Amino acid sequence: MKAVNSLRYKEKLLTKPERTKRHIGFLIMLAIYLVLITGINQSCDWDLLSWRHISSFSAILFFFISWLGIAGGALTAAPYSKPKEGKESGWSYALPVTAKDQAKVKLTLKLEDSIFYLGGIAIYSVYASLHLEIIILIFMLNVFFLGFLIAIGIEALVSLDAYWLSKEKLSYMLLMILWKVIPVVLIVFSLRPTADGMPLEESIFRLSTIQTFLLFLVLVPAACGLYYYAMLKAYETRAD
Amino acid sequence: MERYENAIEVKEITKSYPAFCLNQVSFTVPKGCIMGFIGQNGAGKTTTLRSILHITNIKSGEVRMFDQDFFENEIEIKKRIAVVFDETPFHGSLTARDLNVIFGGIYPEWNKDTFYSYLQYFEIREDQKIAAYSKGLKMKLQLACALSHNAELLILDEPTAGLDPVVREEVLQILLKYMEDGEHSILMSTHITSELDKIADMVTLIDHGSILFSERVDTLLEQHGLIKCAQEDLNRLDPEDIISVRTNRFGVEVMVKDREKAANVMPEAIIDRVNLEDIMVFYVERFRKERADESGKLTTL
Incomplete structure (x- = not known):
């Protein structure tokens, strides 16, 4: 445990500048998001606005988040989490630490980082719930988290891919494309006319409930497990 | 401990x-x-x-x-x-x-x-x-x-x-x-x-x-020697003892791995002591020649 703490200390020191930039990017994004919500709220007549319009707004906002995230350092970034070839890993291998210790450090750092983002999103949630319909909020947050967690999973795959197949750049592109595609697919899905005449509001609510279950019962453990496994494999891999 | x-x-x-x-x-x-x-x-x-x-x-x-x-x-x-x-x-x-x-x-x-x-x-x-x-x-x-x-x-x-x-x-x-x-x-x-x-x-x-x-370093330094002699004198040395030979315009420089034995067969020769650098250089030269000979044989085959 002492070794894990030491490694975490080292990782934190090494990634501090990168993490700070990402956090600042996230906070700027959050601030813009809050301003936009206020703007929407003040300029829209909710009685006249249809669910379809609101969902379209959401789509625009998600695109905006997505681009800003990338510009500001992205919410999750594979180069940050992936064990780097070269000096640091060489050093690690000569130390009496296991691949498990190192993978554990990466996962705990990732979760610690997520707490920061969750804190930010919590602020957004409280603010948004005061101004928007709660159902839209649940929907948007779900999509937001889903994308975030899937991105972690993909990041793990990127790491595996980078180490096993050396297709690093291709994997990053895939990550970015999926990061953009997932929210859009979900929004399009939510805009489908309901076959049984169920009100759209009810439909979105059900979708949100399913997403919530998926997120916390399946996706969170799966993403964390995959991420840990990817890091373990990366650290177990020796240079040839 | x-x-x-x-x-x-x-x-x-x-x-x-x-x-x-x-x-x-x-x-x-x-x-x-x-x-x-x-x-x-x-x-x-x-x-x-x-x-x-x-x-x-x-x-x-x-x-x-x-x-x-x-x-x-x-x-x-x-x-x-x-x-x-x-x-x-x-x-x-x-x-x-x-x-x-x-x-x-x-x-x-x-x-x-x-x-x-x-x-x-x-x-x-x-x-x-x-x-x-x-x-x-x-x-x-x-x-x-x-x-x-x-x-x-x-x-x-x-x-x-x-x-x-x-x-x-x-x-x-x-x-x-x-x-x-x-x-x-x-x-x-x-x-x-x-x-x-x-x-x-x-x-x-x-x-x-x-x-x-x-x-051991002391064994290496003690046993090895560097002889400067004429080309024809090489025949007097046991080939097994010769590490490598360098030819120059005055004759040859030969490193032997048993300087006492070499001194017995060539009592008139001056056998210099060597350092690790000499040993390394002569051994590498010998290894290279052997490799070159081997690859030459393979090419001939």
């Missing part, structure tokens, strides 16, 4: 690259011994050390440290050894103070006081970023780390390459001090053989991934 006979036993390590391979590398570093691991640049020194430390995978072979299988007891053994690389592996944004915290958690026997006393001795500022250190300071910092957790075995990869003579001498003195109690061992790769003349007990020569010899 645990009782063991050999600090390192390397048995028939093999590793292949497209243009290079380690060919059944074997040698032993006895406890309490400074082993110099010599060879030209690209001879396979670093690859061997990386293989021994499991930084890179090997194709076959066995590594034992402190009489234990290294690959089976890697973590426990690594707690008892220290490694110094030719280039600092510490990230430039860290400071010596950070390293103290990091290593303090990783090595059970880390001694903060020893570390800080080395920092003081080496005049290393604990709060300065490593990126700002000179090459000599970086090497001294690595040594300070290596010597602060009571490691029984020190593995050094070209520790003095690129250092000025004053710092090099300092490093050698520190290594000698480390060896004083007879409980420690050192495996040190270098191509600067003059250093090993001063401190090494044994030396292993590698060339093109093959071990040419692994022998």
